[in-house]
Amino acid sequence: MSSMRFAVSMLSVLGIASIIGTVLKQNEPYSNYIIKFGQFWFSFFETLGLYDVYHSSWFLVILLFLITSCSLCIYRNSPLMIKEWRTFKEQATEKSLNAFSHQETYAVNALENSNLANTKQQLILFLNAKGFKYKFKTQSDGSELIAAKAGTHQRLGYIFTHSAMVVIFFGGLLDGNLPFKVQELLGLKRIETLDIPESKVPAISRLSVDNPSFRGNMTLPEGTSDNVAFVRVRDGYLVQELPFRIGLKDFRIEHYATGQPKSFESDIVITDPDLKAPLTKTISVNHPLTYKGVAIYQSDFQDGGTKLNFKVWNLLAKDNHPQALDGTIFQKGILGGDAKGEGANVVKVEYNDFRKFNIINLSPDGKGKPHNVGPNITYKLRDAQGQAREYVTYMQPMQIDGKYYFISGMRESVQEDFHYLRIPVDDDLSINGFMNLRATLLDPAKFEEIAHHLAQNVAAKNQGPNDKALPVNQPFENSVVQLLRNFAQGGYNQVAQVIEKNVPEKEREVAAKAYIKMINLAAFEAYNMNLATNKKPLLVNNAETQSLIQDSLNGFSDMFFYGTPYFLQLENFEHKEASGLQLTKSPGEKWVYLGSALLVLGIFSMMYIRERRIWLLLKPASNQVHFSMSSNRKNLDFEQEFSLYREQIRNLIVSK
């Protein structure tokens, strides 16, 4: 296990194992996985721990293998490394030196005593100049060995680097979930999977203030305080009790001129019996606060129970009197039903989210700049059978292709995209123009009047200005009324069905065109009838008003696919935010940083300090100096250095 091949395999296995968790999104709500994989594969993957790979037992085992291997490796190699670090290898014999791949023998002018001392002096100066340390050893045959070394600190690098891994792992382990896993196995702790009030969570799912290490979350609405955090585990959670109470005074988001968020800040207050006065502090992203070993971070934000006032329109009713409705985010409300809010047609509203800023890129090709389109709300409407649809509605009209619309999206399940209903605004940028038209087009009592106006106008156009009374074209008016009746029952879709039923296939296209034109003209009349009633200036027929009518009719037709007759128009809100805090206590952090420092030190020593050894054997008997050199890393630098030294030594001691 301490072999290098094993180390390489473990490094590769860990790398490959790590990939899994990046491909499959981790720690999603389990329902998402069920939808994605189906029940069978969901359970299978759950058994494998694939939803939280990095905290699964098998991943821990891989890490353990690597660390054990690393430790064994240190255990086995350290004595050697320390020996190599200290030794000058002065025990080398002439025979072993002759076996070196990098060596040279110089013939020196008679190495008699004075000359010998001189040569030795030169060599020592040379070694000093090159930064080598050395030791002398007289051989049994009277020759003298100078054993020199440089850069042996490299060997310490090995110990640093590899112990660093162990230290980092140890730190990680302190902060990991191993203690909880053990307690869970022993049945001492259990995660809570039900959505119940915190105070109802049983002791078995609570972690005490003494818990040395945790990473939990806390959502604090403005003006509230709390002393517990939630630790998410798989598909449930644990309640972590805190040794103090955190209150949120204010949460702020600041924005750049472009609307993108610039900062998230929370003014928090810590109250603790140990404190004389509450501690007030502002935290923001990148600027946490640490108190009593617990670090408090700004992590996200959500709604804290914004109060909302709506106008509720009944899209399919022929009146245009909206009802008032009040609601609060995270609470529920009721629409329809009788006075008590009961009956078969009761719809429950679940107010899910309010967002004050929405940065959207509305340019058709997606290349324009995103900008803020103002507040929106997300809510669910649940009918008596429990069927729910999700809606997102924007408060202000949005500009699309140069025109303004009120936008509301509907979807039947979370995997779908929203289908949007676009309601064009009227001249006052209000929704009333459309709502009035809609009410008129739904009211059979008005159809004859519309048809009559239309017939008159058509006739007026066809006739010269001098003609007197306009003829009444009763069959035409009847067909307009009939068409409007069909349209009122389901918009274009209904008209299409009628055509399909009554018109032979060849003539359908022509008929459809004629009908659509007729509906447009009728709607134009209806719109003007409403304007006249409200004493507003009438529309003149031009491209702009035609597109308004066309958009209104599209909206009218889409309304039948909106899934509910109720359109919630947001009138007013009282914004209340909640700050999402992350709380961590992480005793392993120091260890991880210590290990990191060791690691950097170790890696740099290992790669940038080059161990080299030189042996110079002075042999008076044969008038020779033998030079040999070695390094534990044989690369180009070493070759170059050897050649250089060989020549320099020659120049020093071989007289010419």
Added chain:
Amino acid sequence: MNNVMDYQAKTLLQRLNWQDWLYALLLMAGAIFAYRKYASYMDIYEVVFLFGAAAVFSYLGWQWKAIGKLVLAVAAVSLFSISLYHGDQARATQTFLLKFLISSQSAIMWMNVMFVLAMVTYWFAMFKRSVFAGNVATALTWSATLMGFVGLMVRWYESYLIAPEVGHIPISNLYEVFILFCLITALLYLHYEKNYNTKQLGGFVLLVINAAVGFILWYTFDRQANNIQPLVPALQSYWMKIHVPANFIGYGSFSLAASVSAAYLLANKGLLASRLPSLEVLDDLIYKSIAVGFAFFTIATILGAIWAAEAWGGYWSWDPKETWALIVWLNYAAWLHLRMVKGLRGPVLAWWALIGLIVTTFAFLGVNMFLSGLHSYGTL
């Protein structure tokens, strides 16, 4: 006999001449000027970084004279460019010199153009064995680097013109770091080019750089990514200023190693062998650049962990970007060990380094494209 003192390796300080001192003095003066003018906007870390940068670039300039010249040239051209703005961003497209040469956008475009030309010239030099063309290619690479750095510096300034609150160092999104990547890789290559006295590898290294150039062009013209965006809160940290460059020294080195590995594999098959440096030299280069990359990548990852601890509340969250950094790191740790296993040299390691580039590219780019996570560094 020679005097042994001739062989004494001079220490760095002994080797310095008056130009070196003048250079360092200039940098220090620049730092002091910036400090006096902007100290009120900086926190203690940024002050340390400012003077640290002056020290680091002095040291680099002492060790490698060409870098000193580059630093001075970048400073001169950038300051000149900035002076032409008169504090008005609109002038970038109105003043002749800015519009066609040294506004941030134009300088970056010149960088792109010159990298392409440099690549072509390097290949030409190799096939024709032309020393002259080789020198031209080197000069082009230096010029591209100059323009790239000028582009980034001026972009930094431009970001403050949009609004003081928007201003930030231009290493904060994919577009900007791709430029940084090109520049760092080019500098690393130029360093080895000088040390190994070989110009034949330029064509290979510039292939990788030009892939990045291609990306920059696509990103500019198709996605308008060159527009300066304000920083999201998570990125507003002094850590970014060292975490990102350290990362890109890592990425750059790994890319360099991969390019040289490609050359190695060709030479090993006998292709271009007579034109390329010997296998030993190539092998050595691969090892050195992986060693440099590994060391800096380690530092970058540690800095990232410290930053994450400060921004997200945990030094390690197994977020995809972090995890892929770990995978890259493990990959090269395995490579370094393999090299020490006896007998494993040559093609296997070269292939491994080449594949390493794919892993690295995925960590660098793929994660942003295909995976989601905490890293708010930008998606495509």
